[in-house]
Amino acid sequence: MAQSDPATPVPVISTDTIVIGAGQAGLAAAYYLQQHNVDFRILDAAPAAGAAWAARYDSLRLFSPAWASGLPGRPWPGPARRYPSRDETIAYLRDYAAHFKFPLETNSHVTRLAAAPSGTGYVVETTSGQGYAARRVIVATGPYTSPKVPAWAAQLPAAVLQLPSRDYQRPAQVPGSGPVAVVGSGNSALQIAADLAATGRPVFVAFDEKTPAMPNNEVMWAFLVSTGLLGVSRHSALGRHMFRSPEPVVSGDLAKLRRWASAHFIGRAEAALPSGAIRGRRAATPPLEAVVWATGYRPDYDWIDLPIIATDGSPQHHRGLTKAPGVAFLGLNWLDSRRSALLNGAGPDARRVVTALLTMP
Missing domain, CATH: 3.50.50.60 (FAD/NAD(P)-binding domain)
Structure with a gap:
């Protein structure tokens, strides 16, 4: 039986949108892409969705109750007022991806995002050798690493x-x-x-x-959600004050x-x-x-070969959208508001960014 030539290039997979990262931001983006019947793929370097949570410390608990931490279309199972553990969060994210049957390609570490040679769309390269071509790309690799x-x-x-x-x-x-x-x-x-x-x-x-320190209880979360404070854009007067605090x-x-x-x-x-x-x-x-x-993290976007990264390595965007047509970020701290890097904010940011990308010419 003839064997395939290992030097034979792997065919490039073409799709409308590539989502890089299968954490809460990437999964929320996938939900809205699916709602719009868009052909897309999610790429993640890990063997399963939600891998960033699996790397966190065992005793970690969410800072928000389950009722305020759900992704779009699928509430948390179990008591709504509890603060879920790390393992519960991993299970929730993996169940979320499986429930909606997202086209998730794991063990796909992205090594390069660049403009397509044709001048239209983008190419994505991975360590597996599999390449992708897409009209749009959402970078949802999470906060700085x-x-x-x-x-x-x-x-x-x-x-x-x-x-x-x-x-x-x-x-x-x-x-x-x-x-x-x-x-x-x-x-x-x-x-x-x-x-x-x-x-x-x-x-x-x-x-x-x-x-500063503040309480974390039902009353506080009811106040934050009902007033919309968590969703105040950093580009508003109040948001700028909150961002600087x-x-x-x-x-x-x-x-x-x-x-x-x-x-x-x-x-x-x-x-x-x-x-x-x-x-x-x-x-x-x-x-x-x-x-x-526990002193924070810096950006690491050396793999992005597009003019959307500042000299200090941080992504250049406005509310997630970049000057590269069709390329956006999700899941960053203060991408738009205080909740942007939280489970609580993944859905609203994803809905806004996906809608904007799909309405671009």
């Missing part, structure tokens, strides 16, 4: 284990029982620090004391962490010391065994 740590982190001795928050999953990952620091002033930093403090080992929390943390999580006797707050981190310690505004740590960096 390249860890951002202070330059002085390099001064910590090699013996100090350093983990970005995306790589932290459980306390057993951090060897030893001695001092560990968690650096960051967001909700993930508080939850990870509490996870580690629960083991009894000393945890030094480099948290900026000026960070510090992101609040959940007051309950902050109070819970403070109750752990093994948790020690040192203030905003300022420098590394030769001993392997970190100096904060209020105090310094002892020599550390490990540091978890």
Whole structure:
């Protein structure tokens, strides 16, 4: 039986729209494309939808209740007032993709997005060798993914284990029982620090004391949803004010962490010391065994070969739409509003962006 020639090029698959990423933003975009009877494909580097959630820490819970976290067309199963766990979120996203039978192509890591040689539409290349041609492309790879740590982190001795928050999953990952620091002033930093403090080992929390805190309960979510505050565009006067304001943390999580006797707050981190310690505004740590960096992420769009990326690597867009006709972003922090990178905001942003793309000439 004759074998195929491995040098034979794989035929390019043509479709109307390519969605890159099968997280909540990509799945919400797929829902609206399907509603409009558009021929499309979703490409994701992972073996299943919702893979970004699978990489998060085991104890993670959503910051929004199930009733306020659903994607379009399919509410969360189970009690509406609960705050779903990480594993529940993964299951929900995978069920969502399966329920609507989206054309999802997994293990398809995109290596290049560029204009088609013909001058019309775009080409998408993947590590599998499969190529795609499309009139439209939606980049829904989620918030930035390249860890951002202070330059002085390099001064910590090699013996100090350093983990970005995306790589932290459980306390057993951090060897030893001695001092560990968690650096960051967001909700993930508080939850990870509490996870580690629960083991009894000393945890030094480099948290900026000026960070605002607010409750996270049914009353707050009813207020945010009913007033529409989460959906206020950053391009409005109120939205610009909200965008410039510090992101609040959940007051309950902050109070819970403070109750752990093994948790020690040192203030905003300022420098590394030769001993392997970190100096904060209020105090310094002892020599550390490990540091978890919950200090945010930078953009990583080197694979986009289009004039829509700024010199600092960030995508250039207005409410998700770019100057490249037919190319849009979804799922970014403050893509348009506070909810843009949340499950709560995936549907509204996707509906607006898909509608705009489909009405373009």
